[in-house]
Amino acid sequence: MSRLLSKMEVDRRLVGLAVVLLIIWVGFDIASGGRFITPRNIFNLSVQTASVAVMACGMVLIIVTRHIDLSVGAVLGVLAMIMGVVQTDVLPQFLDYNHPLTWVLTLLVGIVVGGLIGSIQGVAVGYLGVPAFIVTLGGLLVWRGSAWWVTQGRTVAPLDQNYILLGGGIEGTIGATWSWIVALIAILAIIYAAIMERRRRLSFEFPVKPIWAEYTNTIIKAGLVLVVVATLNAYHLPTRAAERLLENKGIPVTPENLEISHGIPIPLLIVALVAIILTIAVKRTRFGRYVFAIGGNPQAAELAGINVKRMTVAVFALMGVLCAISAAISSARLQSAGNDLGTLDELRVIAAVVIGGTSLAGGLGTIYGALIGALVMQSLQSGMALLGVDTSLQSIVIGLVLVVAVFSDKYFHRRYSDPTA
């Protein structure tokens, strides 16, 4: 089995994570009498995971460079408040209510402010040499306090009609047809990438994996895309909502056209986009290469001419930008911005990243691992909620799972890792 995996050049850790996720899902499905693995629950799970997943992508880079960011939940809070005020109090002075530009400008303000907050923390870490733990612990208090000051604690609602689509409500999806189109594009991209990579290696006469492994890899990836999209398309709008939607569009209501699919929720699309961009950045750009070099040996990176201080600022700034995107997703999902939004998210994000195989010692970690880590965390939480487990007991279980996950990763890695692999 392990020889098979190494022939296919599959990350063993990824397989382990997928198995754990599968066990959790099947376990909850059995325990809940078939209510866990349903289109509806999978859809909700994907929407609930989105906010933490986006931030986890950035946290991978932070932890790979041997830092930590404890402020992400608080930064999310203050950014959600700022974006709330921008779209409800500031922009309506210049634009109509629900103007199509409102959500764009709001998000832009959030991203700029988020990048700024991240840069400030990055400068404190990189140039002033204050440990990231301290800077972001201070940041946690500063930004959570700031979130309150934005409106003196008043919750901002209702939000812009287009903005709330980012949260993936009933209308915050792209529907069945577009979902299939996205799936098709994704599959074509997977096949194209595999062919290009193989051709490139062959042109230099490097060893390539056997052709059956290429096919298996590609078929598994493409199949996964199809299954996910089919599942999301199998979740139909509630009858009342479908009726309302059709009436708004002036289409006569008949039993057939009441079957309206949700399709891919917009927040899931955002997660996919962020993950793809960051994966490319990590694997194919100087920026990503330097992030990992700094994590592996900061001195070597410095000697190779990499500006480690500036890279630190860039990584923290990126984290701030991703906090803004997460803030938009979570406030849009709740259709309001309260100053306690994102409380304890820093712990969920760090847990997701660590479960996803990123080493706290730095230099090691993957974006896709963090995504699965986030999904594992959310699955546990949703599953226990579905079974009616007390919130207090949920925390206990999730806390224990985090410790066990890191332990087993260390244990299996030591035991089965082949130093020559």
Added chain:
Amino acid sequence: MTDPNMTKDPLVEMQDIHISFGGVKAVDGVSIDLYPGEVVGVLGHNGAGKSTLIKILSGAYQADSGQIIVDGKEAKIENARDARDNNIETIYQNLALADNLDAAQNLFLGREITDKFGFLDDAAMEHKAREVLHRLNPNFKKFTSPVSALSGGQRQSVAIARALLFEARVLIMDEPCAALGVHETKMVGELIDQLKRDGLGILLISHDLHDVFDLSDRLHVMKNGKLVGSVRTEDVTHDDVLGMIILGKMPEHLLHLAGPGATNATGAANGTTHR
């Protein structure tokens, strides 16, 4: 002056270098030189000033006074990048490799090959890495593993290949054989011989005489920030050199070659003063 190398011009000369840290004269008027195809050991106890002297050449420190002359022209070396621009590469004691990256990624760190869109061209880098490493060490196979999985000698190969790839003509190696086994040390010795044949000038820094004695053509010995003397390895015994390191005195039969720092100085050895 029977050595054929000596008829060429020196690759690098450091002349009358001074540097102090808070009143302590770490390097006090030292001059050394290095010719193409020559291996020169810089020896001395910890604190003798040898590392400081070399860090001035590699751009980590700047001398208070003195000149660095590369290929007959005065060079300004204010940082590591300036040193590289003068084809001077340093291989540090801690090997300066990122353990989590593979050989090709380390070789090109800071100077990656990119395609026309600005993305990293890993295949092209691996191709070039295979070429360079094969020339250096035909047994090198682990191109896709992180360098943490390599042996000490293999890591040394990667570090040296990195320097070669960027057309180093002067290679500075800080304690090249520290933390290496017998076999590995032999491998590094073979590497150095090969580089010598390719016409590079190599400076070996060590506090351990045995590490460098057999590899070096000449030795510069330092003590308390001054040059005790420069000798050809074939003219001296281990005991002579130990005497230089510990006592700071030139051996009796070589007194006429003593450097400016030694007692009974009669002028520096081997062409450091003819200019």
